[in-house]
Amino acid sequence: MPSLPQVAAPVLVGVRLPFKRDVIAGILRGGLGFDGVVVAEAEHATDLGDDAWIERSHFGGAAGGLYLHDLRRLDEDALAIEATRGVRYELHLEGGDYRLWVRRYVPSAWGAVRGRTASDSAWALVDGEPLGAGPLDERGEPIDRWAWIDVGGPLSLSRGAHQLTLRPREGGYAIDRWLLARDPGFEPEGEGPRETSADP
Numbered sequence: 001m002p003s004l005p006q007v008a009a010p011v012l013v014g015v016r017l018p019f020k021r022d023v024i025a026g027i028l029r030g031g032l033g034f035d036g037v038v039v040a041e042a043e044h045a046t047d048l049g050d051d052a053w054i055e056r057s058h059f060g061g062a063a064g065g066l067y068l069h070d071l072r073r074l075d076e077d078a079l080a081i082e083a084t085r086g087v088r089y090e091l092h093l094e095g096g097d098y099r100l101w102v103r104r105y106v107p108s109a110w111g112a113v114r115g116r117t118a119s120d121s122a123w124a125l126v127d128g129e130p131l132g133a134g135p136l137d138e139r140g141e142p143i144d145r146w147a148w149i150d151v152g153g154p155l156s157l158s159r160g161a162h163q164l165t166l167r168p169r170e171g172g173y174a175i176d177r178w179l180l181a182r183d184p185g186f187e188p189e190g191e192g193p194r195e196t197s198a199d200p
Contacts, residue, residue, distance in 0.1 A: 036181060036182040036183055036186075037179055037180070037181045037182075037183075037186065037193055037196075038091060038093075038179060038180045038196050039177060039178075039179040039192060039193050039194065039195050039196050040089060040177065040178055040179070040195060040196060041063065041064055041066070041176070041177055041195055042067055042068040042087070042166070042175040042176055042177055042178060043055050043066050043067065043068055044195070045087035045088060045089055046088055046089050046090040047087070047088045047090075048087055049084065049085025049086050049087060049088060049165075050084055050085045050086075052070070052084035052085070052086055052087075052167065052168050053068040053069065053070065053086065053087055053166070053168055053175075054068070054069050054070075054071040055067070055068060055069070056068075056069040056071065056174070059105050059107075059146070059174060061145070061146050062105075062146065062174075062176045063103070063176055063177055063191040063192070063195075067105070067174050067175060067176040068087065068166070068174065068175050068176075069172075069173075069174040070119075070122065070168035070169070070170065070171050070172060070173045070174070071171070071172075076171065078121070078135075078169050078170045079123075079167070079168060079169050079170075081123045081125075081130060081135075081167060081169075083167075084167050084168060085165075085167070086123070086165050086166050086167030086168065087165070087166050088163055088164070088165045089163065089164045089165075089166075089178075090161065090162075090163055091161070091162055091163075091164065091180075092160060092161050092162070093157055093158075093159065093160070093162055093180075094159055095157060095158050095159030095160070096156075096157070096182055097153065097154035097155065097156050097157075097182065097184075098153060098154060098155045098157060098180045098181065098182055099150060099151075099152070099153035099154060099155070099180070099181050099184060099186070100124065100126075100131070100150075100151040100152070100153060100155060100164075100178065100179075100180055101148050101149065101150055101151065101178065101179045101180075101181065101188055101192075102122075102124070102136060102137070102148070102149050102151055102166075102175055102177075102178045103146055103147070103148050103149075103175070103176040103177040103178070103188070103191075103192060104122075104137060104146070104147065104149055104173065104174060104175050104176065105144075105145070105146050105147075105173075105174040105175075105176065106119055106120045106137075106140065106141075106142070106143045106144075106172070106173060107119055107143065107144060107172045107174075108143045108144050110171055110172030114170065114171045114172050115143075115172060116140055116143055117138075117140040118170060118172075119170045119171060119172030119173050120137055120138055120139060120140050120170065120173065121135040121136060121137045121138045121169045121170050121173060122135060122136055122137065122166060122167060122168055122169045122170070122173050122175065123135050123136065123165075123166070123167040123168075123169050124136045124151060124164070124165070124166055124167075125163075125164070125165040125167070126155060126157070126162060126163070126164055126165075127162055127163055128163070128165070131151060131152065131155070132151075132152055135169050136149070136151045137149050137151075137173075146176055148187070148188045148189075148192065150187075153184075154184065155180075164178070164180075166178070176191075177191070177192055177195075179192060179193070
């Protein structure tokens, strides 16, 4: 079973954990989970395409203590959408219109030139197609804390199997969780609802 890569750093503490296919199986089998919402921890990917995301535990307040971090690029330019394979989540849905939310962290400083608006975005794709006309987020604020970002919608998805892919773009950006909600008025708070389990 593949593992998330571990990177040595003087301050940041790396954590390695195998993929939680048993957890994500609830999304594969369970449709919407509960209350019309599917929730997953970012580190519980169905498949790790490459080592673009690193599992970390440095930023306090992450649900379950772990998250995925774009750790590698302190001074490089933002990545193009095709530069990495990112992480992939396979899910089965009842079909309909959904909104995608991502719980993310933007650091105020990251390396010599990143932080704030230079560390505030990633890429999201559904079934291999980019969401929207550009990267997700790019809002800058809030910084140095976890916040839910409405990626937008509605996403009109048919009943059956789909794939959500998250790819890094700017160094320092971190993702804790994501969720899909059918209720257009739903807005997650705090850590959000409990993760969709294998036995909802």
